[in-house]
Amino acid sequence: MTAQSRVAAVVGVGHSDWVADWHRVRAGKRPDDSYGYAATAFRNALADANMTRDQIDGLIVGPTTAYERMAEVLAMNVRWGDQADAVLSVVQACMAIETGRADVVALVYGNDQRSVGTQYGGPQAMGGDAFLSYIYHAPWGMTSQGALYALMFRRFSELYGVTERDLGQVAVAQREGSARNPHAIQRKLITLDDYMAAPYITEPLRLFDYCLINDGGVALIIAEAGLARKLSPHPVYIEAIGRYDLNTGATSLEPRLQDFYRPAQQAVAEQIFGQSGLDPSDIDVLQVYDSFSVHVPLALEGYGYCGVGESGRFMAEQGIGLAGQLPTNTSGGHLSESYMQGWNHQIECVRQARGVCGARQIEGCRRVHYTSDVAGKAVSVIYGT
Amino acid sequence: MQTQTTPPRVLGLYDEPFWRMMAESGRMHLQCCTECSTWRYPPGPACPACLSPRADWTPVSGGGELLSWVTFHKQYLPAYPAPYNVIAVRLDEGPTIISNLVTPPQGPIIGQRVALTVVRMEDGVALPRFALAD
Numbered sequence: 280m281t282a283q284s285r286v287a288a289v290v291g292v293g294h295s296d297w298v299a300d301w302h303r304v305r306a307g308k309r310p311d312d313s314y315g316y317a318a319t320a321f322r323n324a325l326a327d328a329n330m331t332r333d334q335i336d337g338l339i340v341g342p343t344t345a346y347e348r349m350a351e352v353l354a355m356n357v358r359w360g361d362q363a364d365a366v367l368s369v370v371q372a373c374m375a376i377e378t379g380r381a382d383v384v385a386l387v388y389g390n391d392q393r394s395v396g397t398q399y400g401g402p403q404a405m406g407g408d409a410f411l412s413y414i415y416h417a418p419w420g421m422t423s424q425g426a427l428y429a430l431m432f433r434r435f436s437e438l439y440g441v442t443e444r445d446l447g448q449v450a451v452a453q454r455e456g457s458a459r460n461p462h463a464i465q466r467k468l469i470t471l472d473d474y475m476a477a478p479y480i481t482e483p484l485r486l487f488d489y490c491l492i493n494d495g496g497v498a499l500i501i502a503e504a505g506l507a508r509k510l511s512p513h514p515v516y517i518e519a520i521g522r523y524d525l526n527t528g529a530t531s532l533e534p535r536l537q538d539f540y541r542p543a544q545q546a547v548a549e550q551i552f553g554q555s556g557l558d559p560s561d562i563d564v565l566q567v568y569d570s571f572s573v574h575v576p577l578a579l580e581g582y583g584y585c586g587v588g589e590s591g592r593f594m595a596e597q598g599i600g601l602a603g604q605l606p607t608n609t610s611g612g613h614l615s616e617s618y619m620q621g622w623n624h625q626i627e628c629v630r631q632a633r634g635v636c637g638a639r640q641i642e643g644c645r646r647v648h649y650t651s652d653v654a655g656k657a658v659s660v661i662y663g664t
Numbered sequence: 665m666q667t668q669t670t671p672p673r674v675l676g677l678y679d680e681p682f683w684r685m686m687a688e689s690g691r692m693h694l695q696c697c698t699e700c701s702t703w704r705y706p707p708g709p710a711c712p713a714c715l716s717p718r719a720d721w722t723p724v725s726g727g728g729e730l731l732s733w734v735t736f737h738k739q740y741l742p743a744y745p746a747p748y749n750v751i752a753v754r755l756d757e758g759p760t761i762i763s764n765l766v767t768p769p770q771g772p773i774i775g776q777r778v779a780l781t782v783v784r785m786e787d788g789v790a791l792p793r794f795a796l797a798d
């Protein structure tokens with residue numbers, strides 16, 4: 280059985296004030312906790328959708344808060360509920376709607392990672408419960424998720440000749456978007472020379488290859504398509520979803536180092552382009568989960584936007600900036616807008632498709648492809664008008 | 665000078681023999697499937713090739729190929745002042761292991777042969793590392 284296209288649509292998006300909270304946390308304040316950020320985002324999503332809470336009958340909560348407490352804070356009794364990361368929340372919402380388990384699903388996420396000092400490397404590194412590779416190699420000093428991508432990029436670079444300067448195109452292009460995005464935390468334009476002059480963190484990756492760490496929340500409201508047309512003047516449909524996981528050899532990083540996740544992305548490309556009847560040339564904007572810049576060239580190759588080993592040339596010549604052939608992470612993404620673990624990308628997908636991005640709007644944008652490949656789990660959504 | 669503690673090992677039921685045999689024999693042993701001879705790393709309860717639970721702890725040859733390497737310029741752990749390196753090695757037996765090169769890596773060395781050497785850490789932990797083979 281093939282999943283149907285356009286059975287659900289996003290009717291509301293909301294988020295906390297990432298910029299204001301960034302400055303408050305830097306000043307030593309603790310503006311809110313994860314639940315509070317999520318509640319703020321949810322209120323904003325309801326307002327954006329012009330809806331009330333009692334119109335919602337399904338709830339999906341992000342991985343950084345407890346499902347029950349989140350639902351209790353929002354005082355939501357629902358006929359269907361789940362917990363998932365950003366992109367899988369969208370997938371689960373579509374599946375719940377397609378199978379009649381819910382008609383309108385709220386997706387809420389909150390994270391106080393900056394103000395509570397969540398560690399992504401070192402003796403207190405988080406994530407080992409989900410991904411053994413994050414902690415297993417600590418006796419050898421292998422810690423920090425950035426180092427995993429540094430190891431991946433070194434081999435990729437040497438096999439295919441994609442250089443460190445080529446990789447710098449990602450950070451430079453994303454600042455073009457964030458510079459024109461009032462919700463972005465880092466808005467200063469940078470050049471390739473700035474990129475190259477920044478210090479290495481784990482060589483070959485530099486400062487600008489790493490994402491921000493900040494507090495905040497995101498919420499989305501997804502409704503059954505017929506209902507969405509009644510509820511919203513600008514529903515953004517989910518055209519296709521796809522997933523493929525590479526798990527064999529994951530702890531010792533084999534899916535990263537042998538295949539650069541490519542087989543998973545190729546399998547997902549077949550699913551999403553097959554389901555939607557589209558191909559890569561129909562995509563107007565690409566959004567890539569970018570905990571590190573390295574995700575971007577790998578996605579360009581894995582999904583067929585360019586050939587294997589050609590991502591360096593593609594980024595330099597065709598371009599991934601606002602005026603490029605394939606504008607990518609137009610909000611600034613995790614590197615420059617906000618590190619909401621894939622959630623802020625969903626908002627940017629919706630805003631680009633609605634055409635409300637102001638100075639960073641990609642003219643005539645109709646279809647946006649979001650993809651994440653965290654630890655070899657490739658998942659994609661195509662959003663469309 | 666204070667003795668530096670080796671960063672924490674994951675010590676599950678199947679990891680314990682790996683580290684104990686390393687310390688006792690000075691050699692790296694891995695589980696080798698009794699049914700189909702597939703090698704297993706990290707240690708675990710089932711063969712990735714045939715799902716058999718049966719395995720024999722067998723010494724590896726110590727040879728391998730360098731898959732990748734990085735240099736940490738930021739210190740995360742007391743036992744590892746920056747700069748220090750981390751490498752990925754594909755063992756001749758098949759599995760990939762994350763480790764260190766005993767000399768600072770330089771230049772295009774991916775694909776070169778490496779040889780296992782067991783290093784005794786300050787706190788007594790026996791740690792498998794690698795040297796570039798001649």
Ligand SMILES: [Zn+2]
Pocket residue numbers: 697698699700701702711712713714715716
């Ligand atoms: Zn076997």
